[in-house]
Amino acid sequence: MKKIGFLSFGHWSPSPYSKVRSASDSLLQSIELAVAAEELGADGAFFRVHHFARQLASPFPLLAAIGARTSRIEIGTAVIDMRYENPFYMVEDAGAADLIAGGRLQLGISRGSPEQVIDGWRYFGYAPAEGETDADMARRHTEVFLKLLEGEGFAQPNPRPMFPNPPGLLRLEPHSEGLRKRIWWGSGSNATAKWAAELGMHLMSSTLKNDESGKPFHVQQAEQIAVYREAWKDAGHEGEPRVSVSRSIFPIVNDTDRAYFGHERRSTDQIGFIDENTRAIFGRTYAAEPDVLVKELAADEAIAAADTLLLTVPNQLGVEYNAHVISSVLKYVAPELGWR
Numbered sequence: 582m583k584k585i586g587f588l589s590f591g592h593w594s595p596s597p598y599s600k601v602r603s604a605s606d607s608l609l610q611s612i613e614l615a616v617a618a619e620e621l622g623a624d625g626a627f628f629r630v631h632h633f634a635r636q637l638a639s640p641f642p643l644l645a646a647i648g649a650r651t652s653r654i655e656i657g658t659a660v661i662d663m664r665y666e667n668p669f670y671m672v673e674d675a676g677a678a679d680l681i682a683g684g685r686l687q688l689g690i691s692r693g694s695p696e697q698v699i700d701g702w703r704y705f706g707y708a709p710a711e712g713e714t715d716a717d718m719a720r721r722h723t724e725v726f727l728k729l730l731e732g733e734g735f736a737q738p739n740p741r742p743m744f745p746n747p748p749g750l751l752r753l754e755p756h757s758e759g760l761r762k763r764i765w766w767g768s769g770s771n772a773t774a775k776w777a778a779e780l781g782m783h784l785m786s787s788t789l790k791n792d793e794s795g796k797p798f799h800v801q802q803a804e805q806i807a808v809y810r811e812a813w814k815d816a817g818h819e820g821e822p823r824v825s826v827s828r829s830i831f832p833i834v835n836d837t838d839r840a841y842f843g844h845e846r847r848s849t850d851q852i853g854f855i856d857e858n859t860r861a862i863f864g865r866t867y868a869a870e871p872d873v874l875v876k877e878l879a880a881d882e883a884i885a886a887a888d889t890l891l892l893t894v895p896n897q898l899g900v901e902y903n904a905h906v907i908s909s910v911l912k913y914v915a916p917e918l919g920w921r
Contacts, residue, residue: 583920586625587618587907588659588827588891591637600899604635608643610900615647617904618654622911625655625687627891632665632705633697641674648682655687659785659827659891660767662693663719664702668726672753675730679757686760689785689825690726691767692719695855720776723766727780729753730761765825769861771808778812783823786883788893789855792862798850801862802826802883825889830878831868832909841898842868871913878918890920 593599593607601607615626626647628637637643640658647656661671679686693715698704702715709718734750766777767785771793777784786802794801806824813822831842845868855861867874878884892910894903915921 583887583915584624584655584889585911585915585920586623586627586655586889586891587614587894587903588627588629589614589637589894589896589903590629590631592897593635594897596897599897601897607637607896608646610896611637611643612646612650613900614894614896614903615654615656616650617900618907619651621904621908623654623907625657625889625891626651627655627657627659627687627689629659630661631696632662632701641678644686645678645681648678648685651685652683654685656682656685657687657765658689659765659787659825660689660691662696662702663690663722663726664693664707664715665705666690666722666726668722668729669753671726672729673755675760676753676755676757679760680755684757684759686757687763687765687783688760689765689767690723691769691785692716692773694769724780727761727764727782730764732756732758732761765823768805768809771805774805774809775812778809778818778822779816781813781816781818783825784809785825785827786887787827788829788864789861792852792860798862798864799881799883802864803886806883806886823889824887825891826883826887827891827893828864828881828884829866829868829893830874830910830914831866831906832871832874832913833869834871834909834913837902838906838909841895842866871909871917874914875917878914 589611591607591611593601593603595602601610618626628640630638630640632638644656675688709715732752734752736751738746738751765783765785767787768774768777770791774784786805790802833839845866848866850865851863853861867877884890
């Protein structure tokens with residue numbers, strides 16, 4: 582059994598072929614797709630955060646709106662770039678959205694990836710400390726965020742407050758009990774997967790990672806998951822950690838599917854560089870008739886090792902088509918693989 586959700590980047594474009602022409606379209610259609618996914622029996626609605634781009638950016642208003650319109654599915658991010666975040670303000674936003682959703686937030690965070698502008702986090706007022714890299718800064722922001730989520734008081738109260746205070750040091754409000762246990766780290770390497778386990782975060786592994794061995798993508802990702810699980814065990818955390826992987830999966834069940842994704846039948850892993858020094862491997866797209874997909878996905882070692890699968894959706898094709906893709910996976914593929 583696996584939890585199956587979708588992951589949207591929330592692209593919009595004034596292109597005549599796009600069904601998502603504006604930021605308003607992207608936000609409102611994201612809500613509608615989450616509602617549709619819940620009705621179809623999917624388990625989660627997740628969104629990527631990018632700044633300075635025609636994509637989804639500030640996630641918490643969107644997560645809160647989805648929380649108010651749904652009742653069951655998990656709602657989350659995959660991922661928030663922590664180089665851009667004020668951990669204190671983020672704790673308040675996250676707490677409010679989680680309370681609106683009734684404790685269903687699953688927040689994926691990370692050190693980020695190359696963005697639309699050079700060092701965009703500097704425009705947000707952040708800069709690495711002396712001797713830090715931007716990745717170090719993201720991890721520092723993360724450690725502060727995790728500590729604040731524990732809900733312990735740390736701020737000295739005013740002796741003459743405007744409103745009565747509870748006794749002792751004050752914490753940030755609103756506090757959502759249990760959210761600290763629902764934080765995930767988006768890891769692109771074995772080393773950061775190990776670091777995430779040590780801090781008690783769940784693991785998100787995307788459709789790309791650092792090419793650390795030259796092996797096929799799904800094999801490297803499965804090895805990363807094994808490193809993570811071993812580190813979790815060594816750290817002595819209670820319970821079992823959760824692990825998600827993201828995949829582009831398109832069952833071809835009609836002529837529209839064939840027109841959009843038939844050319845992806847022969848898709849393979851790709852190698853590229855996400856910056857001057859980091860060689861990365863990008864996972865293939867799975868597109869075929871359901872019986873072929875079942876055989877191909879059964880051989881994906883990372884999917885087998887994960888408890889959660891996020892389906893990356895082409896959101897510019899609109900809510901109706903993306904709901905169709907999710908439905909096709911749930912109806913024709915998941916049962917045959919024992920995911921349902």
